[in-house]
Amino acid sequence: MPxxxxxAIAKLILRTSRLFGRGGGSALPGLVAxxxxxxxxxxxxxxxxxxxxxxTGTNGxxxxxxxxxxxxxxxxxxxxxxxxxxxLSRGIVSALVEHASFSGHFSESVGLFEVDEAxxxxxxxxxxxxxxxxxxxxxxxxxxYGELDSTAQLIGKxxxxxxxxxxxxxxxxxxxGLASFASADRVTYFGVEGKxxxxxxxxVTADSSTCPVCGKRLVYTQTYFGHIGHYRCREGHFERxxxxxxxENVELQPEAVSFTLKSxxxxxxxxxxxxxxxxxxLAAVTFTVHHQGITFAGITQSLERIxxxxxxxxxxxxxxxxxxxxxxxxxxxxxxxxxxxxxxxxQQNLLxxxxxxxxxxxxxxxxxxxxxxxxxxxxxxIAVSGIRANDMALRLKYADIATELIEPEATRALNQFIxxxxxxxxxxxxPTYTALLESRRYxxxxxxxxxxxx
Amino acid sequence: xxxxxAVAPATATKPIATxxxxxILHLYAExxxxxxxxxxxxxxxxxxxxxxxxxxxIQAGIGDKPDIAGADIIFGxxxxxxxxxxxxxxxxxxxxxxxxxxxxGTPMLAICGTYQLFGRGFTTLEGSEIPxxxxxxxxxxxxxxxxxxxxIIDTPLGRLVGFENHSGRxxxxxxxxxxxxxxxxxxxxxxxxxxxxxxxxxYGTYLHGPILPKNPLLADHLLLTALRRKYGVESLAPLNxxxxxxxxxxxxxxxx
Numbered sequence: 001m002p003x004x005x006x007x008a009i010a011k012l013i014l015r016t017s018r019l020f021g022r023g024g025g026s027a028l029p030g031l032v033a034x035x036x037x038x039x040x041x042x043x044x045x046x047x048x049x050x051x052x053x054x055x056t057g058t059n060g061x062x063x064x065x066x067x068x069x070x071x072x073x074x075x076x077x078x079x080x081x082x083x084x085x086x087x088l089s090r091g092i093v094s095a096l097v098e099h100a101s102f103s104g105h106f107s108e109s110v111g112l113f114e115v116d117e118a119x120x121x122x123x124x125x126x127x128x129x130x131x132x133x134x135x136x137x138x139x140x141x142x143x144x145y146g147e148l149d150s151t152a153q154l155i156g157k158x159x160x161x162x163x164x165x166x167x168x169x170x171x172x173x174x175x176x177g178l179a180s181f182a183s184a185d186r187v188t189y190f191g192v193e194g195k196x197x198x199x200x201x202x203x204v205t206a207d208s209s210t211c212p213v214c215g216k217r218l219v220y221t222q223t224y225f226g227h228i229g230h231y232r233c234r235e236g237h238f239e240r241x242x243x244x245x246x247x248e249n250v251e252l253q254p255e256a257v258s259f260t261l262k263s264x265x266x267x268x269x270x271x272x273x274x275x276x277x278x279x280x281x282l283a284a285v286t287f288t289v290h291h292q293g294i295t296f297a298g299i300t301q302s303l304e305r306i307x308x309x310x311x312x313x314x315x316x317x318x319x320x321x322x323x324x325x326x327x328x329x330x331x332x333x334x335x336x337x338x339x340x341x342x343x344x345x346x347q348q349n350l351l352x353x354x355x356x357x358x359x360x361x362x363x364x365x366x367x368x369x370x371x372x373x374x375x376x377x378x379x380x381x382i383a384v385s386g387i388r389a390n391d392m393a394l395r396l397k398y399a400d401i402a403t404e405l406i407e408p409e410a411t412r413a414l415n416q417f418i419x420x421x422x423x424x425x426x427x428x429x430x431p432t433y434t435a436l437l438e439s440r441r442y443x444x445x446x447x448x449x450x451x452x453x454x
Numbered sequence: 455x456x457x458x459x460a461v462a463p464a465t466a467t468k469p470i471a472t473x474x475x476x477x478i479l480h481l482y483a484e485x486x487x488x489x490x491x492x493x494x495x496x497x498x499x500x501x502x503x504x505x506x507x508x509x510x511x512i513q514a515g516i517g518d519k520p521d522i523a524g525a526d527i528i529f530g531x532x533x534x535x536x537x538x539x540x541x542x543x544x545x546x547x548x549x550x551x552x553x554x555x556x557x558x559g560t561p562m563l564a565i566c567g568t569y570q571l572f573g574r575g576f577t578t579l580e581g582s583e584i585p586x587x588x589x590x591x592x593x594x595x596x597x598x599x600x601x602x603x604x605x606i607i608d609t610p611l612g613r614l615v616g617f618e619n620h621s622g623r624x625x626x627x628x629x630x631x632x633x634x635x636x637x638x639x640x641x642x643x644x645x646x647x648x649x650x651x652x653x654x655x656x657y658g659t660y661l662h663g664p665i666l667p668k669n670p671l672l673a674d675h676l677l678l679t680a681l682r683r684k685y686g687v688e689s690l691a692p693l694n695x696x697x698x699x700x701x702x703x704x705x706x707x708x709x710x
C-alpha cells in the first residue's frame with residue numbers, strides 16, 4: 001500500500017472520530033494505520049530530520065515532555081508530540097500521521113514522545129530515538145504491568161535497542177541501574193543535592209531499595225520521597241552515581257518551586273508545586289543543556305512560562321471558587337500531593353474521586369499505601385466519589401480521618417462539593433484518570449476549560 | 455527490626471481501656487509489601503484500638519531475629535517474584551518456630567507471596583525451586599499468564615471479597631483444607647475452584663485489596679482467636695461496620 005493512502009485513511013479516521021468527540025481520536029488512527037502498514041511509524045519517524053526524543057518513567061512524563069516542548073519551541077524547533085495518556089505505539093503513530101503531509105513529510109523537525117514503560121521496546125525500535133529520558137520507577141497499576149522488576153527490564157530493552165543518549169535519574173536506584181543497558185559514554189545523570197524534609201512520616205513506597213548485585217537493602221544518607229534519595233550498598237556493589245547535572249538550593253512553596261543548577265545562574269523558577277516537579281524540570285534542563293546546547297538563561301525563561309499539564313495541578317475558576325485538578329495514579333504521586341498540602345494552611349477542602357476502570361488500574365489496594373495519616377494534622381474536609389468511593393472512605397476511616405460526603409456519582413459529587421465551598425475558597429479535586437475525564441467534562445460546562453480530552 | 459507503638463485513637467466515643475495488649479509480628483514488611491498489605495496491619499491495630507485493646511507491631515525483615523513464640527498474630531504479605539528468592543531463603547531460619555507457633559494455635563495470615571512460601575515450595579518459570587516451610591500441604595508453580603481480577607470466595611466464616619494478581623498456580627494436596635470455594639475469579643490455580651488454604655489457625659490466600667479492611671469478619675476472627683488464646687476472651691465488642699460492609703458490597707458488584 002502506498003504511504004499516502006495509509007496516511008489519508010488514518011487522517012480521515014482522525015477527523016471523523018474528532019467530529020464525534022470520541023476521545024479526541026488519540027489511538028484509533030494509529031491502530032488502523034499500523035494495521036494497513038506495520039512499518040508506518042518507523043517510516044514516518046525517520047523523516048523527522050532532527051530525530052526523536054523519548055520521555056518515560058512512572059510519574060511526571062506528561063509534565064516533563066511539556067517542559068521540554070516549551071524550551072524547544074522557544075528555541076525555534078517545530079515539534080510533533082503525542083497526547084497525554086496516548087503513550088503506547090499507536091498513540092505515537094497517531095501523532096505522526098496527524099502531523100505528516102499526505103506525502104509523509106513534516107514541517108516540524110523533532111518528535112517528542114512520552115512513552116509508557118511497557119511500550120518502550122516497541123516504541124524504541126520504531127522511532128529510533130536520539131535521546132531517552134527516564135524519570136523514576138514506582139509501583140503503578142500492577143494489574144496491568146505485573147511487577148516493577150519486569151517494568152525496569154522493558155525500559156532496559158528499549159534502551160539497549162537504540163544508540164540514544166540516555167538521561168537517568170541518579171536518585172532512583174532502579175533508574176540509575178538502567179545504565180547497564182547502555183555504554184558509559186551514552187549515560188548522563190541528574191539528581192538533587194541538599195537536605196530536604198520532604199519525606200512523609202507514613203511513606204511506605206520505597207520500592208526498589210535493594211542492591212541490584214547482592215540484593216541487600218541499600219542504606220540512605222538522604223531520602224526525599226519513596227526510594228528517591230542518596231543511597232549506597234553496604235557491601236560497596238552499587239551507589240548513587242554522581243550527577244552530571246544537579247539541582248541545589250531547592251526551595252518548596254505551596255504553589256511554586258525554585259532551584260539552582262550547579263555553576264549556572266540564574267535560579268530556575270517554576271509555577272508548579274512539589275519536589276517531583278523539581279525532578280521534572282531538572283530532567284528537562286539536563287536534556288536541553290546537554291543535548292540541545294540551548295543556553296541556560298533561555299531555558300529558565302521558558303520554564304517560568306510553563307503552565308500545568310492536563311489535570312496536573314491545573315487551576316480553574318468556577319463561580320468565584322478556585323478549583324485545582326490533581327490527577328492521581330499511584331501512592332507516590334498521591335504522597336507528593338499530600339506533601340504540598342502540608343506546606344499550606346489547614347482545613348483544605350478535598351474531593352477525591354477513585355474509579356477502577358481499566359485506565360485507572362482495576363486494583364485499588366494502592367490506596368492503603370498512601371500516607372493519609374500525614375494529613376490528619378491538617379484537619380482536611382474530605383468528600384469522596386467515583387466507583388470506589390467507599391474504598392476511599394474506608395481507607396480514611398482507618399487513618400482516623402472523617403469523610404464528610406460519600407457520593408459515588410461524579411457529577412453529583414462535584415456539584416455538591418462546589419456548592420459547599422465558601423466563596424473565595426480553594427477546592428482540590430483529586431481524581432484517578434477516568435474520573436479526571438469525567439470531572440473535566442462536567443466542569444467544562446460550568447466554566448471556560450480548553451480541551452476536555454487533550 | 456522496627457518496633458512501632460500503635461497510634462492513639464481519634465474516635466468520637468472513647469472505648470473503655472482494657473489491660474490487654476497483643477503483639478503483631480509483620481514478617482518481611484519491607485521485602486513483601488506491594489499490594490497495600492500494610493492495610494491489613496492497620497485494620498488489626500485499629501480494630502483492637504477501637505475496643506480499648508493495645509497492640510505492638512513488630513516488623514522483621516531479612517536477617518532479623520523476631521520472637522515468633524511471643525507473637526500473638528503473625529502476618530506476611532505479597533511481593534515481587536524477584537524478592538521471593540531472598541525471602542524464601544531467610545524464612546527457612548524460622549521454619550521450626552513457625553511450625554511450633556502454628557501447632558500452639560497462633561493465628562497467622564499469609565497473603566500471596568507468603569502464602570506460597572508457607573506451602574512446600576515455589577517453582578519459578580526457569581524451573582528453579584524456592585523451598586517453602588510446608589505449613590500447608592501445597593505446591594506452587596509459576597506460569598506465564600497472570601491471574602488478575604476481582605475475586606469472591608465462600609468460606610466457613612462467610613463470603614470474602616478481594617483482588618488477586620498472581621503468576622503462581624497453587625495446588626493443594628489431598629487432605630489440605632482450602633480457605634474457601636471460588637464464586638468469582640480464579641483462586642488457587644484457576645481450575646480447582648478452590649481458594650487459599652487453612653491449617654490450624656493459619657490462613658493462606660491470594661486475596662489482597664487488602665483483604666482485612668473489606669472483610670472485617672476475617673479480621674475479627676483472627677483477633678478473637680488471639681485474644682482467646684492469651685486472655686480467654688469469649689467475644690469481641692461489636693463495632694460499627696456499616697462502611698466496611700458497603701465497601702465489600704461495591705467490590706462484589708465489580709466485574710472480574
